[in-house]
Amino acid sequence: MSGGLTDAGVAELARRLRAREVSAQELAQAFGQRIEAQAALGAFLARDEALTLEQARAADARLAAGDAAPLLGVPIAHKDIFVTRGWPTTAGSKMLQGYQSPFDATVVQRLAEAGCVTLGKLNCDEFAMGSANENSAYGPVRNPWDRGRVPGGSSGGTAAAVAARLLPAATGTDTGGSIRQPASFCGVTGIKPTYGVCSRYGMVAFASSLDQAGVMARSAEDCALLLSAMSGFDARDATSAQRPPQDYAQAMRTARQGAAAGKPLQGLRIGLPQEFFPAALAADVGGAVRAALAELQKLGATLVDVSLPRTELSIPVYYIIAPAEASSNLSRFDGVKFGFRAAEYADLLDMYKKTRAQGFGAEVKRRIMIGTYVLSHGYYDAYYLQAQKLRRMIADDFQACFERCDLIAGPVAPSVAWALGQQRDPLQDYLADIFTLPASLAGLPGMSVPAGFAASAGSGGLPVGLQLIGNYFQEGALLHAAHALQQATDWHLKEPPGSLRSPPPEGVSAAWERPGAAEEPTL
Ligand code: GLN
Numbered sequence: 459m460s461g462g463l464t465d466a467g468v469a470e471l472a473r474r475l476r477a478r479e480v481s482a483q484e485l486a487q488a489f490g491q492r493i494e495a496q497a498a499l500g501a502f503l504a505r506d507e508a509l510t511l512e513q514a515r516a517a518d519a520r521l522a523a524g525d526a527a528p529l530l531g532v533p534i535a536h537k538d539i540f541v542t543r544g545w546p547t548t549a550g551s552k553m554l555q556g557y558q559s560p561f562d563a564t565v566v567q568r569l570a571e572a573g574c575v576t577l578g579k580l581n582c583d584e585f586a587m588g589s590a591n592e593n594s595a596y597g598p599v600r601n602p603w604d605r606g607r608v609p610g611g612s613s614g615g616t617a618a619a620v621a622a623r624l625l626p627a628a629t630g631t632d633t634g635g636s637i638r639q640p641a642s643f644c645g646v647t648g649i650k651p652t653y654g655v656c657s658r659y660g661m662v663a664f665a666s667s668l669d670q671a672g673v674m675a676r677s678a679e680d681c682a683l684l685l686s687a688m689s690g691f692d693a694r695d696a697t698s699a700q701r702p703p704q705d706y707a708q709a710m711r712t713a714r715q716g717a718a719a720g721k722p723l724q725g726l727r728i729g730l731p732q733e734f735f736p737a738a739l740a741a742d743v744g745g746a747v748r749a750a751l752a753e754l755q756k757l758g759a760t761l762v763d764v765s766l767p768r769t770e771l772s773i774p775v776y777y778i779i780a781p782a783e784a785s786s787n788l789s790r791f792d793g794v795k796f797g798f799r800a801a802e803y804a805d806l807l808d809m810y811k812k813t814r815a816q817g818f819g820a821e822v823k824r825r826i827m828i829g830t831y832v833l834s835h836g837y838y839d840a841y842y843l844q845a846q847k848l849r850r851m852i853a854d855d856f857q858a859c860f861e862r863c864d865l866i867a868g869p870v871a872p873s874v875a876w877a878l879g880q881q882r883d884p885l886q887d888y889l890a891d892i893f894t895l896p897a898s899l900a901g902l903p904g905m906s907v908p909a910g911f912a913a914s915a916g917s918g919g920l921p922v923g924l925q926l927i928g929n930y931f932q933e934g935a936l937l938h939a940a941h942a943l944q945q946a947t948d949w950h951l952k953e954p955p956g957s958l959r960s961p962p963p964e965g966v967s968a969a970w971e972r973p974g975a976a977e978e979p980t981l
Pocket residue numbers: 586587588589611612631632633634635636637664780891
C-alpha cells in the first residue's frame with residue numbers, strides 16, 4: 459500500500475487527495491515510515507512527527523471544507539538552509555546548532571499556504587558550500603543509486619530524498635549549481651529559476667547575488683506545480699523580481715505555436731556551447747547527454763552550435779565572488795545572536811574567535827579567508843573588481859547565444875557521482891562546477907533533467923543529467939521542453955534499485971570512514 463503511495467508524484471498525489479482517495483494524514487504517515495526505514499541515507503536533519511501530523515490534519519480539514527489550494531496535503535520537506543518556525547535550522551553547520559527561527563522563510567510560508575505538509579528539514583553542505591554534501595557538520599548523505607557514492611551538493615539531502623521516494627518533492631537552493639548538480643547525480647528533475655523569481659527572505663545567506671531557491675521533484679510537471687506556489691514578488695527581499703504571479707504548469711503545457719502533432723518542440727532552437735562538450739568530458743556523461751539531445755530532435759527541436767568562450771573563467775570568477783560575499787554574510791555568526799557559542803573564553807574578542815574557530819567547518823573557514831583577502835584594500839581591484847567585470851562578460855556571452863537559440867543545453871556536471879570520501883582536494887570540487895557556474899553568474903534559469911544512465915564498467919547505472927538553460931524568466935520554456943522530453947522518455951521514472959523496498963544493507967557507514975572502501979555500484 460505505502461509503496462504505491464510513496465511512488466506517486468506531486469500531481470498524482472494532489473489529484474488523489476482532492477478525490478478523497480487518500481488523506482493528508484495517511485500520506486504523512488506513509489512517507490514518515492519510509493523516511494524512518496531509509497534513515498541510513500542521512501537525508502533528514504530534523505523531523506517532528508507531531509508537528510507534521512498537525513499540519514496534515516489542518517490540510518485534511520481544508521480539503522473537507524472544499525478548499526481548492528493546489529497542493530493541499532502534499533508532503534514535502536525543506537533544505538535546512540530555509541528558516542522554519544517549528545523546526546530547528548542549522549544550515550548544515552555546528553554554528554547554528556540549537557537555533558530556532560522565530561519566522562518562516564517566504565518560500566516555506568508560501569508552500570504552507572498552498573497546502574503543503576512539511577515532513578522535516580533536509581541535510582545540506584554547511585552554509586550551502588560544497589558539491590558532494592560531505593561538508594555537512596551532521597554527516598554525509600548517501601546516493602540512493604549507490605550508497606558508497608555522494609548525492610552531489612549542496613542540496614544533497616533534497617536530491618537523495620526525492621530519488622529514494624522519501625517525499626515527492628522538496629526545496630533546494632542553487633548558488634553555483636546546488637540544485638542542478640545533485641539532481642543530476644541522483645536522477646531527479648530540478649529547476650533553479652532566474653535570480654529574483656523566488657524570495658531570498660529567510661534563506662540563510664551564502665552569496666547573496668547568486669543564491670536562488672528552487673525545487674526538485676521527479677518530473678518537470680511536479681517542479682512546475684511547486685515553483686508556481688513558492689515564487690513571486692516579495693517586498694522583504696530587495697532583489698525580488700517585480701512580476702505578476704506565474705502559472706508554470708500552464709506555461710509548461712502551452713503548445714509551441716505552429717508545432718505539429720507529435721512534434722511539440724518544432725521550431726525550438728537548442729544551442730550547444732562547444733565549451734560544454736570538451737574532449738575530457740566523461741564518455742558516460744557525453745553519451746547520455748547526446749542521447750537526450752537526439753530525443754529532443756525527434757520532438758522537433760533543432761540543434762545549433764554556439765559558444766560560451768569564458769566558460770572556464772567562470773570557476774575563478776565564482777570562487778572569488780562567492781567567498782567575498784560569504785565572508786561578509788557570515789560575519790554575523792559571532793556567538794552573540796545565533797546558535798552556537800564556545801563554552802570557555804577569556805573576554806569578548808576571545809569569545810568571537812573561539813566561537814568561530816569551533817563553530818565553522820574547514821570549507822567555510824577557507825572561503826571566509828579567501829573572501830576577506832579578495833575584498834581587502836590592496837587586492838580588491840586585482841581580484842574582486844576583475845571578477846565582477848568578467849561576470850558581466852559571461853552574462854553578455856549568453857545574450858549573444860540567445861540571439862541564435864531559444865534554450866542552451868549541455869551536461870550538468872563533467873562526471874557522474876563520485877565515491878564518498880574520494881575527493882579530498884577542494885579544488886577538484888570547484889573544477890567540477892564548470893558547467894553550472896556560468897548560468898549562476900549570469901542569473902539565468904537552469905534545469906537538470908534525467909537523461910539516462912552511465913554505461914561504463916566503473917559507474918554503470920549511475921544517473922546522468924541534461925542541463926537546460928533559458929534566458930531570463932524563461933522558466934516556462936525550460937519546463938515545456940523538459941516536460942516534452944519526459945512525455946517521450948522514461949529516464950525520470952526509473953527507481954534506485956536497492957533503496958525502495960528494503961532498508962539499506964548493514965555496515966554502510968563504514969565505507970565513508972575509509973575512503974576507497976566504498977561499495978560496488980548496485981546496478
Ligand atoms: N559547489 C558550489 C559551491 O560550493 C555551489 C554551491 C551552491 O550552489 N550552493 O559554492
